[in-house]
Amino acid sequence: MTATPQPSTLDLVADVVVVGGGPAGTWAALTAARAGADVLLLDKGYCGTSGPTASGGTGVWYVQPDPAARDKAMASREALGGHLQDRRWMARVLDQTYENMNRLEAEARYPFPVVDGRPHKRGLQGPEYMRRMRSWIKRAGVRILDHSPVTELLVDGAGTVAGVRGHRRQHDMDYRVRAGAVVLATGGCAFLSKALGCDVDTGDGALYAAEAGAELSGMEFSNSYAIAPAFTSVTKTAYYGFATFFHGDGTPLAGAGSQGGRSVIARELLDSGVVLCQIDQADAETQRLMRTGQPNFFLTFDRLGIDPFTEKFPVTLLLEGTVRGTGGIRITGDDCATTVPGLYAAGDAATRELVCGGFTGGGSHNSAWAMSSGTFAGGGAAAFAAALGAGAHRRRLSGTGGAGIRPAGSGAGGAGRAEALDVLRRQVHPYDKNYLRHGDRLRPALADLDAVWAGLRAGAAPAGGDLPRLRQAAAMVAHARWMYTSALARTESRGMARRQEFPGLDPAQFHRLAVGGLDRLWVRPEPVTGREVRELAVAS
Amino acid sequence: MIEIVSSSRCVTCDVCIAVCPTDVFDRGPGGLPVIARQGDCQTCFMCEAHCPADALFVAPLTHPAPEGSPLRDERHVTESGLLGSYRREIGWGRGRKPGARQAVGPELGRARITPAS
Numbered sequence: 001m002t003a004t005p006q007p008s009t010l011d012l013v014a015d016v017v018v019v020g021g022g023p024a025g026t027w028a029a030l031t032a033a034r035a036g037a038d039v040l041l042l043d044k045g046y047c048g049t050s051g052p053t054a055s056g057g058t059g060v061w062y063v064q065p066d067p068a069a070r071d072k073a074m075a076s077r078e079a080l081g082g083h084l085q086d087r088r089w090m091a092r093v094l095d096q097t098y099e100n101m102n103r104l105e106a107e108a109r110y111p112f113p114v115v116d117g118r119p120h121k122r123g124l125q126g127p128e129y130m131r132r133m134r135s136w137i138k139r140a141g142v143r144i145l146d147h148s149p150v151t152e153l154l155v156d157g158a159g160t161v162a163g164v165r166g167h168r169r170q171h172d173m174d175y176r177v178r179a180g181a182v183v184l185a186t187g188g189c190a191f192l193s194k195a196l197g198c199d200v201d202t203g204d205g206a207l208y209a210a211e212a213g214a215e216l217s218g219m220e221f222s223n224s225y226a227i228a229p230a231f232t233s234v235t236k237t238a239y240y241g242f243a244t245f246f247h248g249d250g251t252p253l254a255g256a257g258s259q260g261g262r263s264v265i266a267r268e269l270l271d272s273g274v275v276l277c278q279i280d281q282a283d284a285e286t287q288r289l290m291r292t293g294q295p296n297f298f299l300t301f302d303r304l305g306i307d308p309f310t311e312k313f314p315v316t317l318l319l320e321g322t323v324r325g326t327g328g329i330r331i332t333g334d335d336c337a338t339t340v341p342g343l344y345a346a347g348d349a350a351t352r353e354l355v356c357g358g359f360t361g362g363g364s365h366n367s368a369w370a371m372s373s374g375t376f377a378g379g380g381a382a383a384f385a386a387a388l389g390a391g392a393h394r395r396r397l398s399g400t401g402g403a404g405i406r407p408a409g410s411g412a413g414g415a416g417r418a419e420a421l422d423v424l425r426r427q428v429h430p431y432d433k434n435y436l437r438h439g440d441r442l443r444p445a446l447a448d449l450d451a452v453w454a455g456l457r458a459g460a461a462p463a464g465g466d467l468p469r470l471r472q473a474a475a476m477v478a479h480a481r482w483m484y485t486s487a488l489a490r491t492e493s494r495g496m497a498r499r500q501e502f503p504g505l506d507p508a509q510f511h512r513l514a515v516g517g518l519d520r521l522w523v524r525p526e527p528v529t530g531r532e533v534r535e536l537a538v539a540s
Numbered sequence: 541m542i543e544i545v546s547s548s549r550c551v552t553c554d555v556c557i558a559v560c561p562t563d564v565f566d567r568g569p570g571g572l573p574v575i576a577r578q579g580d581c582q583t584c585f586m587c588e589a590h591c592p593a594d595a596l597f598v599a600p601l602t603h604p605a606p607e608g609s610p611l612r613d614e615r616h617v618t619e620s621g622l623l624g625s626y627r628r629e630i631g632w633g634r635g636r637k638p639g640a641r642q643a644v645g646p647e648l649g650r651a652r653i654t655p656a657s
Contacts, residue, residue: 045560045563049584049586050561054586111638112640113641120644123643127632128638128640147563194583194602196584197561197582198582199561199582200562241649241651241652243652244654245654255653257651258651259650260653261654290646292643293644295630298629300600303600303622
């Protein structure tokens with residue numbers, strides 16, 4: 001160690017802390033501030049550019065409040081999701097999304113396109129949406145700290161979440177916040193795959209929640225991979241619905257497709273390493289609309305000098321894990337409460353099974369969930385903080401962080417970030433491990449992940465800017481262990497969680513899977529909620 | 541990945557240092573941003589979108605562009621119109637109309653499955 005002085009610690013107080021400044025976090029912050037809470041939003045990057053929405057853009061599950069249209073919208077993906085959705089939650093999310101999109105136009109003055117004389121609210125352009133969310137929450141009085149990754153949650157003597165600790169990486173300064181309640185809106189986990197905007201999504205919130213005692217759910221729905229031109233980042237799988245795929249020699253790759261044929265692409269990439277693609281099914285008008293709809297789709301092609309409509313180009317599949325999977329922190333109340341008092345979860349950090357079941361929540365459903373669950377969680381956190389009263393900031397706090405913060409044992413046999421990233425590269429990214437799943441390959445992969453987790457638990461605690469980086473590595477390893485533990489427990493194929501040796505749906509496994517634990521993991525079936533609502537709807 | 545910071549265009553406003561979600565830039569001599577951690581760049585193009593001077597260029601590759609690549613050549617990306625093209629397309633900058641106002645994509649029907657021949 002060099003003799004540099006210890007960085008000073010910044011001490012802050014807030015009624016509500018929101019961790020993460022993407023769509024869910026900004027809606028949570030806005031709602032809590034409007035409810036009268038003093039809100040501090042902490043982003044590990046920059047609120048306004050962090051995460052896949054800001055750099056991508058998204059469709060939105062915006063459906064007019066017409067009972068027939070709403071019913072159709074709710075029914076559309078139920079079978080795909082393995083019937084694990086909850087109709088009551090779907091209805092709430094459709095209501096809240098409708099309201100929020102209208103507020104975006106009226107209050108944030110988002111420039112929606114006008115089609116047939118009416119604002120067209122079925123999508124949001126990422127940079128514009130998140131730029132407006134940032135200025136909107138600032139106007140509402142929310143304080144924002146950018147480049148300030150949280151490193152752990154703080155709890156009071158009763159185990160109630162009462163603050164966070166973190167590091168301001170552009171000021172080389174640690175910070176601590178005493179808070180009445182905390183909302184985790186840290187996104188899903190894409191394992192640093194460089195899928196568009198996803199490298200900030202390392203599953204941090206799930207680790208912190210689990211360390212404070214929260215549970216996860218749906219972690220077997222975590223094998224999402226997106227199509228991108230090889231060696232590039234722009235994942236926009238929907239547009240590949242207009243594509244034809246080919247072997248390296250230019251002959252058609254039969255059965256390949258962006259939906260319902262992506263595993264064929266994965267298999268060919270495993271076998272030969274090359275899949276070519278040409279977006280040859282888009283007519284001139286469609287081509288024009290693709291460019292106005294999503295200009296960033298063409299950044300890659302324009303800059304590499306490729307015409308994707310007339311030329312074949314190589315593609316790859318990038319891991320999107322639980323960003324487009326549906327697993328996350330388990331929700332136990334309408335206000336997006338978790339099993340831990342004072343802790344709320346929203347957006348991709350939370351399970352999206354309630355609205356998506358076990359099928360990829362990518363695009364419209366995820367964005368609707370983000371803005372709705374953010375609103376619910378922000379309101380819940382503000383109410384929780386208000387009910388604590390004046391004693392909220394006089395509680396005695398202790399840290400909950402394990403791996404990388406409080407080493408277990410003697411420190412011998414410790415592992416660091418590099419070892420963790422290496423295991424993740426070998427055991428989570430490969431298509432034959434996480435995508436085309438089989439127990440014979442999942443079990444040894446999980447054993448390897450367990451071993452590196454033990455190493456991380458034993459390893460030394462770094463200081464300053466190295467701590468958040470190590471914590472992110474630990475979060476990814478923990479995430480992968482919950483994923484594979486749940487995947488092994490589901491001995492059937494439901495939603496996106498498919499097992500090669502169990503290709504069929506097993507009616508006896510019609511349940512969700514809760515999972516948790518850190519050093520020793522557990523998994524438990526949970527009954528599917530909201531069935532009674534659907535049965536009533538079907539009967540009427 | 542981020543490849544070019546144009547010292548002649550940069551107005552040393554520090555916006556890229558602030559907005560980069562993966563903290564790739566440091567403030568260098570004379571206030572010019574330097575690419576300090578290129579390996580952390582996630583190729584999201586957000587710095588380009590927010591740069592008010594079109595002084596940044598992100599190559600679309602998730603690895604560094606090779607030595608001699610035109611994607612590292614400021615003159616090439618300027619003359620070909622690629623520099624500043626993302627900001628232009630999303631309609632950011634004085635006198636431009638927000639691209640969001642135009643952003644209506646095609647109807648996405650059932651995805652095509654590649655036939656056998």
